Amino acid sequence: MDILIEFIPNVVKYAHQFPKAILDTLLMLLYSGVISLVIGLIFGVIVVVTRKGGILENKVVFFILDKIINLFRSIPFIILIPMLFFLSRIIFNTTIGISGALVPLVVGTIPFMARQMESAMMEIDEGIVEAAISMGMSPMQIILHVYLRENVPGMIRGITITLIALIGQIAIVGAVGAGGLGDMAIRYGQRYMYDITYTVVILILIIISVIQSIGNKLVDKTTH
């Protein structure tokens, strides 16, 4: 104990704040991850099927969605946060805390997730889609049984990458009032309590490693 106090005095002193910070970070990861997965997947599918030569080719829909995704991907996340304060107020009636962070996190992650899902689905051999069409499958059946099933390992890889990127963004929203590990690292770091900052970095590293190894396991499991 004495050794701990000597080397990481502030961590010991503020230890009681860590569980909540970790929980907040994980909750933000869970909520924004799930929401952006669902919406990102839908956007990804729409982009894949409406592109030129797709099973539901539609120039207008493709053009609009493709440009929206590019637009939101090109806005730096730190700028996206204040841009979306108004939306957070409308939906959650606050701009701070977990709920306040959710809107920018989701809006910032959806385009990234959509592109990851799109590229996973584009990896599917066109011949398989052709075979599905020749079987008389409807576009909806092709989406459900081919596009969403044939490259699950690729999708999991995309989700893993997106979630890891999301951790970085959760740290950023932490600094503007959402709480969580990022908030702790920055707040105490600015007060020269670097041991807390380093501990947070290690904790984030652990979270990322866990996500990565779960991702790898699932990829192995779904690869035939």
Place this chain on the structure above:
Amino acid sequence: MKIGGNANSLSSYRWMKVFFWKGWINMIRLEHVTKSFQTKDGEVHAVKDVSLEIKEGQIYGIIGFSGAGKSTLVRCINLLERPDDGKVIFDGKDLLELSAKELRAERQKMGMIFQHFNLLRAKTIYENIAMPLRMMKKDKKEIDKKVMELLELIDLVERKDSYPSQLSGGQKQRVAIARALASDPKVLLCDEATSALDPQTTQSILKLIKKVNKEMKITVVMITHEMLVVKEICDRVAVMENGRVVEKNDIVPIFIEPIEEITKNFINTTNNSNKINELIEEKHPLTQLNPNQQLVRLKYTSNNTKEAIISEISRTYNVDCSIIFGNVEVIKDSPLGTLVTVFTGDDENIRKALEFCKKEGVYVEVMKRGHID
């Protein structure tokens, strides 16, 4: 016999089905089908004004070099590619006039297999074969019965829980065939189905297709660039070059008397009887003729081999025949013989002898006459 797409002619079509022998009915009819693609280098006319009639129960080969438009053509049959112009009539219906939903119903009556198999990687063999049935919302028992039947047909029952990646190319193609047959189609479209397989596996796949054609009465359209495949199983063949069908005929006649240069080239890939042309050009001693000799190529089928034609010639016309090259090949179960012979005798007798051969149904081609030097 015209089969239109509208309601009136449809009923007459059903009547015809009652009255006519099965082989008369057109299963697929393409009328002036044209398809072009927009590419960076401008417009590519993949299929130009192709008209074909594929009869019920036939195995119809479409042969051509790569880029001839044959794959595009077969994709026009189930509208994987929509023709720019022309008509695609399948089983009495004009496919181009159907709604998306009606078209899907027609597609279920056409199985298709591909060069690279295109099996669902994430699904087991069993699930792959069950797929078309699941999409048709058949009940589980019915699906299971059908899939097991098909697994038996392709002889892969014990591999039913394997994934496609665990199978060899030939096995994958067998699964693809089973999947294509699951919806009880009337037609099987094969797009270069054997091109990715080794010769032995090709033979076994062709055998399976032949069996499917014979036992399940399924019309087959075979796209290929290998004349051996055509020779093995096709009843009729269309030769494609630069997007056009340049020659079409039943299989035996086309082997006996090919007209277009490209057809001759394809046929030459399956045997070496045309080596003789090279020998003539090289002035090989074998082809050196005396003034009273002619070098003649005879082609005959099983129908006219019962008569002892050669002995008949010698006896009646006083013409000696010496065979310098002989070859018998089996084309879709019927033998086709080729003999390159030297006829020795006086001109008039040889002429009469050749007349006689032609009358007996033997294809005759004088390749070289002897000259007085």
